[in-house]
Amino acid sequence: MISGHFSPAVLTMVAALAAAAPAAAQGSFSDCLRGLEQQARARGVLPQVFQQATTGLTPDNSILALLDRQPEFSRQPWEYINGLVAANRVAEGRRMLQTHRAAFDRAERETGVDRHVIAAIWGIETSFGKSKGNTSVVRATATLACYGRRQDFFRGEFVAALQIIHQGHVSPANFRGSWAGAFGHTQFMPSTFLRAARSGTGSQRIDLLGSVPDALMSTGNLLRAEGWQAGQGWGYEVVVPQGLDFTLAGRDRPQTIAQWEARGVRRVGGRAFPRKSDPAFLHLPxxxxxxxxxxxxxxxxxxxxxxxxxxxxxxxxxxxxxxGGGGFAQAWPTAERALSQQERIELQQRLAQVGLYTGTVDGKLGAGTREALQRFQARAGMPADGFPTAALLQRLRRGG
Known part of the structure; x- marks a missing residue:
């Protein structure tokens, strides 16, 4: 979840720096741990728990090079989505829904979250428990708490990991997960565990690493806590009328389904929208x-x-x-190549130079970059769909 994409040359440089900095600063790592011990004690972690978890602990020199890789932002949407929604994953997910039917029943009943969404998260995060990660969560969060650009965030995650150990949910030896500290069947960060983890069997101990019922219940509970609306889906594929103003698209421009229908937007296949008063935003990935x-x-x-x-x-x-649904009705423009990391950075720089982008120049083409592109396209008399292409970058190079 906390990842990114750089050119091979940049990755080589970052990896070298990541390896050198901790190796040259063992003393500072020890100092950092001593400071973290005070934070852990303030959260109720016993000194012996801290000592057991950190005795002999060294930084993981390989982690910092991974901190900024984000395939969600560096690949074309269809490459990313199709890679995760593969036929074998669909087939395995349907088997898991049957195998663990009782656990899904309980999680859906008690949280109100659609079992298929819980199953999808499980499948995407760890291939239904097959790829939970084998990195020490304590070591990973300690490394990132002491080095790198997100130390404040990871200090909290390191202390939360020790709280989980203190509470008896997992032992230090078994506390293993991803390089960034997420763990279990559905990859909770330690702080998320403390906030939202729930047992799926009524046990006091919550085991996200070994218990499928606990993982499903906890995932449903987290989505419920974040505002999941029971009985509603996630969205609809639609057909937009020719000439629709694409500047209406975007997360910050929701309208009711009825208002979108009045603009000529229709659900694919001629199906009716179930609730006309639901707010929705137009998304053109x-x-x-x-x-x-x-x-x-x-x-x-x-x-x-x-x-x-x-x-x-x-x-x-x-x-x-x-x-049981099928693929998307409309085709993706698969001939359109993805911009390189340097091109994405250049795109943001050029949008900033003309006063249209004020966000971080990092090559991550999220909502802020897309809205800036929409403004540029609208000003240039182009369809303002906000989609970054090589042709659009070339036009920015020519000054619009």
């Missing part, structure tokens, strides 16, 4: 030439799990496939 969607509030809830529209689309689409 591949611009005017790709599929279009009206996204419901639950789409934003899925994004709380991973703040990426492509991730939320993959979860929603996989959930629909697990339910």
């Amino acid at each position: 591949a611009g005017a030439r790709g599929p279009a969607f009206l996204m419901l509030p639950n789409f934003r809830v899925i994004m709380k799990y991973n703040n990426s529209e492509n991730y939320a689309m993959a979860v929603g689409h996989l959930a629909d496939r697990l339910r």
Whole structure:
């Protein structure tokens, strides 16, 4: 979830720096741990628990090079989504829904979250428990708490990991997960565990690593806590009329379904929308030439799990496939190549130079970049779909 994409040369440089900095600063790592011990004690972690978890602990030199890789932002939407919603994952997910039917029944009943969405998150995060990660969560969070650009965040995660150990949910030896500290069947960060983890069997101990019922219940509970609306889906694939003003698209421009219908937006296949008063925003993940969607509030809830529209689309689409649905009705513009990391950075720089982009220049083409592109396209008399292409970058290079 906390990842990114750089050129091979940049990755080599970052990896070298990541390896050198901790190696040259063992003393500072010890100092950092001593400071973290005070924070842990303030959260009720016993000194012996801290000592057991950190004795002999060294930084993981390989982690910092991974901190900024984000495939959600660096690949074309269809590449990312299709890669996660593969036929074998759909088939396996349908088997898991049957195998663990009782656990899904209970999680859906008690949290109000659609079982297919819970199953989709499970499948995307760890391939239904097959790829939970084998990195020490304590070591990973300690490394990132002491080095890198997100130390404040990871200090909290390190202390939360020790709280989980202190509470008896997992032992230090078994506390293993991803390089960034997420763990279990559905990859909770330690602080998320403390906030939302729930037992699926009524046990006092919550085991997200070994218990499927606990993982499903906890995932449903987290989505419920983030505002999941029971009985509603995540969104609809739609057909937009020719000439629709694409500046209406975007997360900050919701309208009711009835208002979108009045503008000529229709659900694919001629099906009716079930609730005309639902708010929804128009999403064009591949611009005017790709599929279009009206996204419901639950789409934003899925994004709380991973703040990426492509991730939320993959979860929603996989959930629909697990339910028995098919692929998207409209084709993706697959001939359009993805911009390189340097091109994405240049795109943001040029948008900033003309006063249209004020966000971070990081090559992550999220909502802020897309809205800036829409403003540029509208000013240039182009369809303002906000989709970054090589041709659009070339036009920016020419000054519009």
